[in-house]
Amino acid sequence: MLEIVREPSCCATPETITPAVLETRDLGVSIGGRAILRNVNLSIRPRQVFGIIGPSGAGKSTLLKCINRLIDLTPHAQVTGEVLFNQQSILSQSIHPDDLRARIGMLFQQPVVFPKSTYHNVIFGVKRLGLVARKDLPAAAEAALREAALWDEVKDRLHESALKLSVGQQQRLCLARSLAMQPEVILMDEPTSALDPRSTEAIEQLMTRLKERHTIVLVTHNIPQARRVCDWLACVCMNDGVGEVAETACCDQMLDNPCCQAVVEYLKAAP
């Protein structure tokens, strides 16, 4: 039995006593009858980078997908418990999942770029959902690309195929695409694991800058990365083959002074 989460007093600062933008209460997920996650209780404050670490297969990506209800696309997936976004339950029918996903952006491990031009990739979401007037699309595209620190590299080849960009650029393009939607929350599922160190560094720097205006939930395997970027961490570990949140703490606290045994083991093994 794992010890349950607690918040060490050292991490409590006045700024953190703000209403959580995302909360999960007793969240459990099973796919095809097999339990993947259970008893997940998280509280994510706005405008920070919230990291989720843990061993492979623990269910971190699944947890992420619950937040924007992308889990609905997985066949035979069943979700129990509650997820609250701005104190509103998203699992009930009051918010349509499509609308939810428009407000919560997601970045995948592999950059999923559409086979179109860079420009059309960036504006894809806002254009199709009618969020921006047609005449303002170029401006919105530029703003998003600047925010993702990609503008200078692509401004001369906006209408070339996005597949010609390097992987690092593609990932930032995906980020720009999400940013154009002006999401409150951005979910990132190991966004740099497919990238080389330099691109990784670039994206990490972006994250630090983005958290001024967005909340970022980051799943990562990379402990040094977590140390560099994250404010808070949750560690998801396997208990009897089912993922559970072993510990939540502010970043330095968890990495230097973990409380839970499972986390200790994990950190020992991790680089």
Next chain:
Amino acid sequence: MRGWTVFAAALFAAAPMFADVLKINGSTTVNPVAAEAAEVLRAEQNMEIHIDTQGGSTGGISSLGDGLVQIGMSSRTVSDKDRQKYPSAQFTQIHIGEDAVAIVVSRDVWESGVRAVTRENVRDVFEGKIVNWKELGGADQRIVFFNREPGRGEWEVFGKWLYGDPKKVPAISYQEVGGNEETRNKVGSTRGAVTLLSSVWADGKALIALAIQDENGQAIQPNGANIASHKYPMSRPLFLLTNGAPSGEAKQFIDFVLSPRGQELVRKHGYLSLDQLVVDGK
């Protein structure tokens, strides 16, 4: 590679071994009789007989001339053109029965009063000079002529009756029907329809055979007596053809068809057996 060549050569060499299969091809009209006869002979005398219906009567004559079969089935006589095409073949026609070809109309035409037609009527209809049944004593209904497809014995007989020679038939195109079953279906379900059909297929329900009016104004029905006495003009003979006099298994087969049991089959399938054709006929 060499193995394959030897194998293939062996197969070709073996070909003659299977030559004692009795092969029969031709008219779909004669087919039912021949096929059932073959079943009997297969069961009783263990003969191996292959029957096919490629190309109708013309196909039967051609395959016999090409040496592909031993017996050809035909519902028309072998013409001069056929003989010219196969100069080395000695076509022997063995008469096994007779079939009347009738002018058959759909029910609505019969019920509107059309009972008999003259030869001139039919010629005018065929040439498009008469287009409505009311010109022939029926209702105001367009005449829909269904031609039989080329090569069919009925058509040859028709052409000969109207123009003396199938070759002299003018070049007019109509929609066509092929087998008797298809004809029955299509003509029976179309208003104002008329076609040529083996008289036994006119069931009196959806399709009814018209009588032909001769020069004296007499209506001649397509029955055995009229056919044998040649009063009814359109009938066709059912033939089994061989190249030269029939011999061996072919002779066995033909003898069976000419026997009382075989002739019973002819009657069973709706045709006139030889004894039904009155003495002063054939």
Next chain:
Amino acid sequence: MTAIAPLSLSPTFAPSRRKRWSFTFAFSVIGTAVAIGFVIAMVALFAWQTVPVLQHSGSGYLTANNWHYRHELFGALSMIYGTVAVSVVAVAIAAPVGIGAAIFTSEFLPPRVRVVVKIIIELLAGIPSVVYGLIGILYLRNFVYDSFETFDLLSGDTLLTAGILLAVMILPTVMTLSDDALRGVPALQRQAARGLGLSRFGAMLHIALPQARVGLLAAVLLALGRALGEAIAVFLVVGRQDNHMPANVFSLRALLEPGQTLTSKLGGAEVNIAYGDPLHWAAIVGLGLMLLLIAGLVTIVGAWLETRGSSPSMYSGRGIKGEGRSANDSTLQLTALHKEPSPPTPSLSTRRGRIRRHRFIEGSTVTAFAFCTTIACGLMLVLIAAIFYRGGSALSWRFFTEQIRLVGADGGIFFNIVGTLILIFTALVVCTPIAMALALMQGVYFRKRAAQRLGIVLYLLNGTPSILFGLFGLIVFVKFFGWGKSWLSGGILLGIMMLPTVTVALIERIKVLPRKYIEASRGLGLSTSQTIWSVIVPQSRSGLVTGSLLGLARAAGETAPIMFTATIFAGAMFPHGITESPVLSLPYHIFVLAQDSFDPRVAEKLWGTAAALLLIVLLLSLIALPMRLRTHEEAAGA
């Protein structure tokens, strides 16, 4: 040290530089050569045999509207018109319905239901053409005759009737291939779109559909090829009136009149009459050549469209691209980050408060698609019901185990079943290696241009009317080889006929293989051949099964290729040897009895035979069901 082969952008990759003539490569080359050689031989043979009529009629052969063989006049214009009209009608009906149904099935149905629908539709493909023809005669033509009464039709046999019948016949092709095309769009792409907030409909419309459009076009073209080449069913309902050109080609009236197509002429009695008369025979074979050329034209147009509209074949979300450029990127990035201030937010006025949702339009469109699916499945059920209603009473143990008696009025169809099984088994044996060879050549060895050219050959083969296979077989196997009628000729011809279906299914499967498997294999040092046999072939097994089933279903019901070359009406049992060894078969049995059976008891047996044929196809589908369900689970989970 094996050189690492460079990965190119297309799904083909260059063979290892250390290119030994591996067995696999030789096998692929030979197989492809056989297929190509067949097409060339067919075209050459027909071209050579057509010469007399071209000398006789000149260009009038194509442009004159007078075909009277007894008077040695051969002008085929009305037949060309008929072929085009009937095919256009068929595709105009089948394409929207089929694609709509495919969209609904692939994007909106849960995986299990989707497989069931696919199976139902494939059964539709298994109904033989001659049975379609019979149903056309019994039901469709009366329906057309009555529905268009105001137009005062001559009869129910019209170009429209043939077009509608054809539409039903090609619907399975359109649906199955469209579904495959849509499935070929990676799930990650859809997921990314959904992640942005697009609805399922939006993801379909803006992601799946555009990326699948090349495959959809291919589906329509393959279906068009099938429509162009169908002989028997069209033969039975088109009216077969020669020399009839409508006054106004673009009016509805024009379609409501009887006509003749190239295939209906070839399926008719003139072929047998012409055999032996050089001029007439040349005219007939020339029609076949025309059909080949039309199919070739359709193919070339399709290939051109494909090159123009093709999206890059490697979708992102799958593979790792060249790493070389990232070094430059990062320096730029870092400087950019340091220099740039936070970009200004677009002002609130540029952003509409609410997301534009066209729920009503989306909903009704999806309903329309669902309706298409219902039509497709409903047709299937109605046809099956009709066949079993008319023939179900004939089915019994006796029916399957006894042979024909009383010319079809009594007894059973044992040897017909045996014959059909022999034919399709032979076809499978002939087809599988050649299909694999072609698929490997196309998907692995060839570069883009050569692959396209090979694709053209496949389309050409697919568009070849089955009746031409029969003609070809007659000339080559029956006469030239001297085999007489033989089960082997039938098997070979059917096998080659099945090739496009099986090969295309295989190629599609090879194309969507995740590159990571191939990369892993090559990364381990396996050569191309080894990669093929240990990775590609096992993974594409399901494509082989799907394609084979579709192909076999069609082959089992084909009359035209075998009626000149392999089957007879009565008398054959088990074949002995190769030459002079015909077999009985189910479709030919139906075809002959349908034309000329007098005994009313035959009708029931005839439909019973159709039911038996359908059962064989059903059995084939059920056998492969577990494998296909598994593949679908894998695909769905991605």
